[in-house]
Amino acid sequence: MSNVTATVISADAECVAMALVGLLKSTAPFTKVRLVKDKAVTDNVVFQLHYRFTTGILFVFCILCTASNLIGKAIDCISGPEFKDREKVINSYCWITSTFTLPYQLDKPVGTHVAAPGIGPFVPDENDTVYHAYYQWVPFVLFFQGLLFYAPHWLWKNWEHGKMKSITKDLRENTLEVSQSMKDRKQLLVTYLISYMRYHHFYAFVYLLCELLNFANVVGNIFFIDKFLGNTFLNYGLEVLNNIGKNQEERTDPMIAIFPRLTKCTLNLYGVSGTITNKDFLCVLPQNILNEKIYIFLWFWFIILSVLSGLAVLYSIVLAVFPPLRRLILTKFLDYTSTLSPIIENTEVSLHQSD
Numbered sequence: 001m002s003n004v005t006a007t008v009i010s011a012d013a014e015c016v017a018m019a020l021v022g023l024l025k026s027t028a029p030f031t032k033v034r035l036v037k038d039k040a041v042t043d044n045v046v047f048q049l050h051y052r053f054t055t056g057i058l059f060v061f062c063i064l065c066t067a068s069n070l071i072g073k074a075i076d077c078i079s080g081p082e083f084k085d086r087e088k089v090i091n092s093y094c095w096i097t098s099t100f101t102l103p104y105q106l107d108k109p110v111g112t113h114v115a116a117p118g119i120g121p122f123v124p125d126e127n128d129t130v131y132h133a134y135y136q137w138v139p140f141v142l143f144f145q146g147l148l149f150y151a152p153h154w155l156w157k158n159w160e161h162g163k164m165k166s167i168t169k170d171l172r173e174n175t176l177e178v179s180q181s182m183k184d185r186k187q188l189l190v191t192y193l194i195s196y197m198r199y200h201h202f203y204a205f206v207y208l209l210c211e212l213l214n215f216a217n218v219v220g221n222i223f224f225i226d227k228f229l230g231n232t233f234l235n236y237g238l239e240v241l242n243n244i245g246k247n248q249e250e251r252t253d254p255m256i257a258i259f260p261r262l263t264k265c266t267l268n269l270y271g272v273s274g275t276i277t278n279k280d281f282l283c284v285l286p287q288n289i290l291n292e293k294i295y296i297f298l299w300f301w302f303i304i305l306s307v308l309s310g311l312a313v314l315y316s317i318v319l320a321v322f323p324p325l326r327r328l329i330l331t332k333f334l335d336y337t338s339t340l341s342p343i344i345e346n347t348e349v350s351l352h353q354s355d
Contacts, residue, residue, distance in 0.1 A: 040165040043156065043207075046312040049305060050214045051153035057301075058146035061294050065139040068287050074135075075099075077265060077283040090267060090281060098133035099263035099283050106257055116262040117253070119282065132263060134229055135287055141228060142294075145221055152213040159206045208316050215309040222302050225295070232258045237299035255296070259288035 068074070075095045079087050101118030114120035122129075226233035239254035267279045319326050 040162075042160050042164045043153070044312060046305075046308045047153070047156075047211065047214060049308065050217070051150045054218075054301070054305065055146045055150045058142050058149065062139045062142040062146065064290060065142065065287065065294070068290055069139075072286055074287055075283050075285055077281040079281055083279075090265075091283075093267060094265035094281065094283050095136065097265070098131045098136075099265045099285070100129050100131045101260050101263050103128055103130055103257075115282065116260075117256050118260055119262055119264060130230070132260065132285075135285060135291065137228075138287070138291055138294075141225075145224075148217055148221065152210045152217065155213070156207065156210040159210075160203075163203065204320065208313075208320065211309070211313050211316055215306065215313050218302055218306045218309055222306065225298065225302075229258060229295070233295065233299065237296060237303070240296055255292040259285075259292040259295075261285055261288055 073091070075091050077087070077090050077094050079090050083090055102120060102122060103118065104123060105114045105120035106117050108114040108120060110116060118130075222233070229236075236254060236258065243254060261284065263283050263285060265281045265283050267281065269277050269279055319329070
């Protein structure tokens, strides 16, 4: 019987592993680095950090959280011999209804005054009960955030509709020899740029709008996570940095305060006489060991990405407001792509004539 059980468990584990590998492979398109030179690039590196790296890493985190729940126990409550035959019911109840900790007991010595940080006797005049129910929603929230970071790229891709790819077709080949057909296509592109020079304001406006959406999205996600975690995320990274050099016995670990590994759960039961009896259980949350690492990474990454996104938006606005700066940057860029120099020459003539 034990051999059969072991075989079934092994088969289940293999199926779960194969499913996880398939899910991780599905995130590859978001995290891949574009190495092909002959494709039209219509955005910048900061833009790509949103819909490639950030979306991909959020989907990976979502899969990891889901895997931890499938492979191991999402919650494991200590029920004692009285409730030994009802462990699954208690675990399910505490997972669904949420668990809680007592912030007043966070700073108390563990092992002498409290069983764990935030786990101790309730003091009515001093304690506030903090309930933890976010762990049920972490995979869903991470997946939703991944969609949010991909949305501006999806909008830009549909608005741009392959225009840059179409007008630069067959002009992105890395060849040493310049054929007559290449010269003709290049001249055609120059003619098109001169003829429709002032007809692409909406194109530039939509791109700037998508960059603004990227910036608003990353800043909004910071406040969204803060609300999701009970207004504890904004200072999360700073508190972790401030506690790195402190003695472990004299500090309150912000990771444990926000993502407790051990919590309490109260189950109301009917007694023999019909009266309600309250039963407290200690619940271990293994998933929070992963959650604390995920959100400390997201805190630092979202701060960095918001700064880069703000600078990218400012850069685009400056280019839109100051045409001479556009010409200067374009000229500098064309110094490294001399095959396109006729474009800048003809467009400069056109600009001077319009002035």
